Amino acid sequence: MNIKLDANQLKINDSLFQLQMTVDHIPHISLFLLCLANSSVINIDDSPYKDSLEAYLLNLKNKNLNLDKISRTFATILAGAVGDAFGYTIEFMQEDSIKQKFGILQEFQDTASDDTQMTLFTILGIKNMDIHEAYKDWYRTQQQQKNFFTGKSQAIQVRRAPGNTCLQSLSSRVHIKNSSKGCGTIMRVAPFGLFSETRDQAFQSAYKASEITHGHIDGLLPAGIFAAMIFDAVHKIPITYSNYDQFVPQQYLDQYDKSQTKRILQKLQTINPEQPKISIESYFKSNFLQQLHQLGEGWVAEETLAISLLSIQAANSFKNLCILSSNHKGDSDSTASVAGNLYGALNGLKSIDIQSLVKLDLFEEIIFTIWYYYLN
Numbered sequence: 001m002n003i004k005l006d007a008n009q010l011k012i013n014d015s016l017f018q019l020q021m022t023v024d025h026i027p028h029i030s031l032f033l034l035c036l037a038n039s040s041v042i043n044i045d046d047s048p049y050k051d052s053l054e055a056y057l058l059n060l061k062n063k064n065l066n067l068d069k070i071s072r073t074f075a076t077i078l079a080g081a082v083g084d085a086f087g088y089t090i091e092f093m094q095e096d097s098i099k100q101k102f103g104i105l106q107e108f109q110d111t112a113s114d115d116t117q118m119t120l121f122t123i124l125g126i127k128n129m130d131i132h133e134a135y136k137d138w139y140r141t142q143q144q145q146k147n148f149f150t151g152k153s154q155a156i157q158v159r160r161a162p163g164n165t166c167l168q169s170l171s172s173r174v175h176i177k178n179s180s181k182g183c184g185t186i187m188r189v190a191p192f193g194l195f196s197e198t199r200d201q202a203f204q205s206a207y208k209a210s211e212i213t214h215g216h217i218d219g220l221l222p223a224g225i226f227a228a229m230i231f232d233a234v235h236k237i238p239i240t241y242s243n244y245d246q247f248v249p250q251q252y253l254d255q256y257d258k259s260q261t262k263r264i265l266q267k268l269q270t271i272n273p274e275q276p277k278i279s280i281e282s283y284f285k286s287n288f289l290q291q292l293h294q295l296g297e298g299w300v301a302e303e304t305l306a307i308s309l310l311s312i313q314a315a316n317s318f319k320n321l322c323i324l325s326s327n328h329k330g331d332s333d334s335t336a337s338v339a340g341n342l343y344g345a346l347n348g349l350k351s352i353d354i355q356s357l358v359k360l361d362l363f364e365e366i367i368f369t370i371w372y373y374y375l376n
Helices: 022-038 048-062 067-087 095-102 114-128 131-142 164-171 190-193 197-209 217-234 250-257 260-269 287-293 300-314 318-326 332-347 353-358 364-376
Strands: 004-005 011-013 015-019
Touching: 004 022, 004 260, 011 260, 015 318, 015 353, 022 048, 022 067, 022 190, 022 250, 022 364, 048 197, 067 114, 067 190, 067 318, 114 131, 114 197, 114 332, 114 364, 131 164, 131 217, 190 217, 217 250, 217 300, 217 332, 250 260, 250 353, 260 287, 260 300, 287 300, 287 318, 300 318, 300 332, 318 332, 318 353
Parallel strands: none
Antiparallel strands: 004 011, 011 015
């Protein structure tokens, strides 16, 4: 991989991307480039910040960081954001409307939703050891009360179809129990899989964080299972799709055995995922889309998990995953975001189309937040 950075342009192989590079960008862009490059050479000879970049890159190399783990962290969050942006473009659209407007949505998009916003605040909450307050901070941005990413884009502040359950729960000064199992739980908890010490800790942390806003076990269990799967993926533990019980800690098995979450995952295990042809004529009549419909629409957490796992098993590339996990009539940003998170954790940064990353409107916030977690 050939990487070249000058003042405001990043060239990776033959692809050119625009960056608004200033001296303030040096720490987090350096960590991202180091993970992206791995053993490749980063050419910064034409950058006006050459000396500072060289010094910071050398400092990072001397820290003996686990660059593979950090690279997979970048991949998990960035791939989730790309999937999120893909799905957000067609969220709330029926399949006939998608077909009429896009044929099949196949191009990478730049606008991520509340799913990615809340994921970033989850990272901040883990770092600062206060998840509830971090989600309150996200809620304040949705009310335009405070900018927590001063100097970055306004994308973190903008309302991007936030879930009503999250907004209502976080607006209250006291915890109000509800019976919601919406996908506002699972779409934000990938960081627990990245930063936990054990698989069980990842499950429990995601489960408890989901309780801040949602009350139904079928909102909590899928979040825990998903975080546990992220933990295995980022630690290169092979994931088998034939036994989802393994991701549930012993003390939660009674809940799980009675849950819709277990039933839908059992249904998923009976499906042999098929790779569809990506053409207007065949996709919307494909066996894959019919299989997806059997699992629901993704508005509730257990359906989001099942659809994401179906898409992961059927896809043959990252872009193909984004297409499969988003082009349906349901909660397409959450299904594609969760699928993207897991794909990134499984396959790492180099498996993701670089063109899809730098164009994201939350790209800088993402690389800043990950740098903040590891190095601040």
